[in-house]
Amino acid sequence: MTDSLAMLPLLLEGLRLTLQITVLAAVLALVLAIVAGLARSYAPRPLAWLAATYVEIFRGTSALIQLFWFFFALPLLGVELGAFVTAVLVLGLNSGAYGAEVVRGAIGAVPRGQWEAATSLGYGRLGALRRVVFPQAALAMVPPAGNLAIELLKNTALVSMITLSDLTFRAQILRAETLRTVEIFILVLVLYYLAARFITHGMGRLERHLARGRDHGGLAP
Amino acid sequence: MTFDWAYAAAILPALLEGLVITVQATALGMVVALTLGLAMAVVRQGGPRWLGWSVGQFIEFVRSTPLLIQLYFLFYVLPEIGVALSPLATGILALGVHYAAYCAEVYRAGINGVSRGQWEAAASLGFSPWQTWRRVVLPQALPPVIPALGNYLVAMFKDTPLLSAITVMEVLQVAKITGAESFRYLEPLTLVGVMFLALSLAAAQLIRGLERRFGRLGRAA
Amino acid sequence: MSLALAFRDVGKRFGETRVLEAFDLEVPSGEKLAIIGPSGSGKSTVLRIAMALEGIDTGRVELMGETLWEGTRRPPERELRRLRLQAGMVFQHFNLFPHMSVLENIWRAPVDVAGIGREEAETRARELLSRVGLAERAEAMPDQLSGGQKQRVAIARALAMRPPVMLFDEVTSALDPEMVGEVLGVLRDLADQGGITMLLVTHEMQFAAEIADRVVFMDGGRVVEDGPPSQVIGAPVEPRTRAFLASVLRGADVRAD
Ligand SMILES: Nc1ncnc2c1ncn2[C@@H]1O[C@H](COP(=O)(O)OP(=O)(O)OP(=O)(O)O)[C@@H](O)[C@H]1O
Ligand SMILES: [Mg+2]
Numbered sequence: 001m002t003d004s005l006a007m008l009p010l011l012l013e014g015l016r017l018t019l020q021i022t023v024l025a026a027v028l029a030l031v032l033a034i035v036a037g038l039a040r041s042y043a044p045r046p047l048a049w050l051a052a053t054y055v056e057i058f059r060g061t062s063a064l065i066q067l068f069w070f071f072f073a074l075p076l077l078g079v080e081l082g083a084f085v086t087a088v089l090v091l092g093l094n095s096g097a098y099g100a101e102v103v104r105g106a107i108g109a110v111p112r113g114q115w116e117a118a119t120s121l122g123y124g125r126l127g128a129l130r131r132v133v134f135p136q137a138a139l140a141m142v143p144p145a146g147n148l149a150i151e152l153l154k155n156t157a158l159v160s161m162i163t164l165s166d167l168t169f170r171a172q173i174l175r176a177e178t179l180r181t182v183e184i185f186i187l188v189l190v191l192y193y194l195a196a197r198f199i200t201h202g203m204g205r206l207e208r209h210l211a212r213g214r215d216h217g218g219l220a221p
Numbered sequence: 222m223t224f225d226w227a228y229a230a231a232i233l234p235a236l237l238e239g240l241v242i243t244v245q246a247t248a249l250g251m252v253v254a255l256t257l258g259l260a261m262a263v264v265r266q267g268g269p270r271w272l273g274w275s276v277g278q279f280i281e282f283v284r285s286t287p288l289l290i291q292l293y294f295l296f297y298v299l300p301e302i303g304v305a306l307s308p309l310a311t312g313i314l315a316l317g318v319h320y321a322a323y324c325a326e327v328y329r330a331g332i333n334g335v336s337r338g339q340w341e342a343a344a345s346l347g348f349s350p351w352q353t354w355r356r357v358v359l360p361q362a363l364p365p366v367i368p369a370l371g372n373y374l375v376a377m378f379k380d381t382p383l384l385s386a387i388t389v390m391e392v393l394q395v396a397k398i399t400g401a402e403s404f405r406y407l408e409p410l411t412l413v414g415v416m417f418l419a420l421s422l423a424a425a426q427l428i429r430g431l432e433r434r435f436g437r438l439g440r441a442a
Numbered sequence: 443m444s445l446a447l448a449f450r451d452v453g454k455r456f457g458e459t460r461v462l463e464a465f466d467l468e469v470p471s472g473e474k475l476a477i478i479g480p481s482g483s484g485k486s487t488v489l490r491i492a493m494a495l496e497g498i499d500t501g502r503v504e505l506m507g508e509t510l511w512e513g514t515r516r517p518p519e520r521e522l523r524r525l526r527l528q529a530g531m532v533f534q535h536f537n538l539f540p541h542m543s544v545l546e547n548i549w550r551a552p553v554d555v556a557g558i559g560r561e562e563a564e565t566r567a568r569e570l571l572s573r574v575g576l577a578e579r580a581e582a583m584p585d586q587l588s589g590g591q592k593q594r595v596a597i598a599r600a601l602a603m604r605p606p607v608m609l610f611d612e613v614t615s616a617l618d619p620e621m622v623g624e625v626l627g628v629l630r631d632l633a634d635q636g637g638i639t640m641l642l643v644t645h646e647m648q649f650a651a652e653i654a655d656r657v658v659f660m661d662g663g664r665v666v667e668d669g670p671p672s673q674v675i676g677a678p679v680e681p682r683t684r685a686f687l688a689s690v691l692r693g694a695d696v697r698a699d
Contacts, residue, residue, distance in 0.1 A: 056418075056422065057418060059421070060417060060418040060421040060422055060425075061379065061414045061417040061418050061421070062379035062380060062382060062417065064380075064382050064383060064393070065382060065393065065410070065413055065414050065417060066414075068393070068396075068397070068406075068410055069410045069411065069414055072400060072406035072410060073406045073407040073410040073411060076405070076406060076407045077223075077407065150284075150285060153287075154285075154286065154287040154288070155287075156287075157287035157288075157289040157290060158287075158289060158383075160289070161289075161386060168287065168289060168290060168293075171290070171293075172293070175293075175297065181294075181297040181298055181301060182298055182301070185290060185293060185294040185297070185298070188290055189282070189286045189290055189291075189294070192285065192286040192287060192290065193282055193285050193286055196285035196286070197285070
């Protein structure tokens with residue numbers, strides 16, 4: 001037992017990298033999700049088409065294949081990104097594609113009446129979206145965004161397969177060195193689980209914060 | 222370096238063979254996920270309270286931790302406790318258990334969609350719990366969740382390349398080996414990506430058909 | 443005369459709300475008993491306890507001479523199922539099985555629960571369907587029926603198990619007015635035919651007065667007045683019964699407008 005505690009610092013070191021990648025990729029995903037989600041519905045034709053292509057490609061293949069392609073194949077086309085940048089970029093692109101669908105769905109669920117009310121007050125399309133529709137939709141985006149954040153956290157385990165020494169990678173190394181498979185993997189599973197709980201908890205707070213003092217406007221309660 | 226079409230054509234048969242393994246693993250994994258998930262959903266709703274609670278915690282845990290670690294865990298731990306499975310069988314088991322947790326939540330949504338009155342009518346006619354599930358509840362709960370289960374089938378298919386991490390010769394593993402031999406990763410990995418994209422898009426089309434037929438209940442789960 | 447159903451000093455709570463308190467009721471075999479009372483007075487709860495869909499907290503309930511509930515003790519599942527065969531229930535919202543044809547709704551339980559052969563069960567189901575005037579809708583799905591037709595099928599479904607006691611919980615309340623008559627007609631036939639103990643929770647005072655042997659007025663989880671229809675509905679003694687009947691009649695007038 002003392003020995004398994006001795007492994008903890010090494011694993012926590014790995015956890016730090018895991019969380020680093022999660023946070024950076026999440027920021028990238030958030031931006032991509034909003035841009036692509038809005039572009040798909042409200043941008044001019046070529047842009048909307050571009051957004052749709054991005055979303056479909058990254059949802060249609062898995063994060064692992066995307067990581068491998070960017071890490072092993074892309075350099076052969078002359079673009080060398082390094083493992084860390086590849087990890088953040090690919091996981092961000094992947095989550096962003098799913099997030100774009102969340103954004104699109106939430107905005108689509110805001111009743112027409114809200115658009116019409118905004119228009120009748122003299123807002124243009126963009127103004128109505130920015131001031132009236134998006135703020136209402138944001139609340140509905142939080143729970144699915146929380147699920148996506150957990151999927152992202154889980155996907156970071158894949159970066160161990162492109163040489164990054166994240167939590168999963170360290171577990172593998174430790175296992176090879178100590179052969180104490182059960183302890184190590186249970187410890188690692190628990191660490192991922194706690195990180196996921198933390199995300200769930202944070203998203204719950206965010207949701208309550210956004211919902212505070214707001215009636216449901218046109219959205220169903 | 223540019224895409225070499227002749228080389229791509231040359232490796233295509235080997236990749237397709239790998240794809241067959243991938244599809245087989247997905248199909249068997251889904252059988253495990255569908256049955257185990259249903260069992261968990263039923264126990265959660267109708268079993269003893271302590272068991273239902275434990276199953277709920279298990280589902281939560283499996284859903285919040287990476288499939289890759291679960292895969293390693295089974296791969297290294299099963300032999301230690303005397304269960305000798307081939308890598309492929311281990312992979313199928315891991316996929317099955319992981320997705321069973323998701324399927325259980327989908328089933329639960331379907332079960333919750335069956336009104337109390339149906340349970341009470343069954344009880345008033347003297348149906349046993351088993352008869353109530355089989356004759357009254359499940360025939361109503363299952364059809365509406367078929368599209369949602371279909372979505373998880375596609376998700377599992379995209380996750381199956383993870384089995385390459387435990388040496389299963391599915392399509393990604395074939396691509397990696399081919400690439401390592403020739404130092405050309407571009408063609409094999411791109412082909413794999415295209416295969417997944419094509420199959421996922423086709424499946425998405427199919428699921429939209431299912432949604433038209435069965436409605437969309439359980440999709441949000 | 444033997445008792446079909448007996449509630450003895452029964453208490454029942456849902457959390458903080460006391461739904462039944464010191465509730466006593468005896469129903470002799472073969473009696474047609476109407477239960478009336480304001481919303482929330484516990485009428486449905488009485489039927490649901492008799493159907494073993496709901497337990498009790500104190501007291502004792504006997505069904506066809508056997509103890510169904512005693513205090514908080516819950517009989518084993520198997521025992522409960524055996525006792526449930528002594529009663530059948532028809533619900534306000536029909537609760538037909540939507541994925542089965544009308545005919546299967548009726549024969550399914552006799553086959554699965556009572557172990558009757560499929561052929562015999564179907565023959566019985568068809569007989570019951572013609573008794574409720576729906577012989578030609580045997581192959582329809584419940585969705586294709588009107589509310590009144592659904593409720594008639596639900597009655598046939600409960601009868602198919604041949605329970606000695608039938609429980610009817612506001613079986614016409616969810617129906618459009620023009621369909622109430624057809625369902626009451628079926629109940630009237632059933633009452634006339636005799637042999638079955640019937641408990642009817644209803645807001646149809648005239649109907650209750652007409653077919654019931656006895657009427658019980660409940661309020662606040664107790665029996666407030668108990669007697670023949672000519673008394674409880676015709677000339678109530680208790681002020682609370684009078685107030686209730688007056689409000690129901692006003693409601694009826696309003697609806698007639
Ligand atoms: N499952 C339950 N949980 C909590 N409270 C309940 C439950 N079922 C019934 N109640 C409460 O018990 C009381 C009696 O309910 P019951 O349904 O027996 O009344 P009722 O006389 O049938 O009324 P109604 O005429 O409206 O059908 C009500 O206050 C109701 O809110
Ligand atoms: Mg009631």
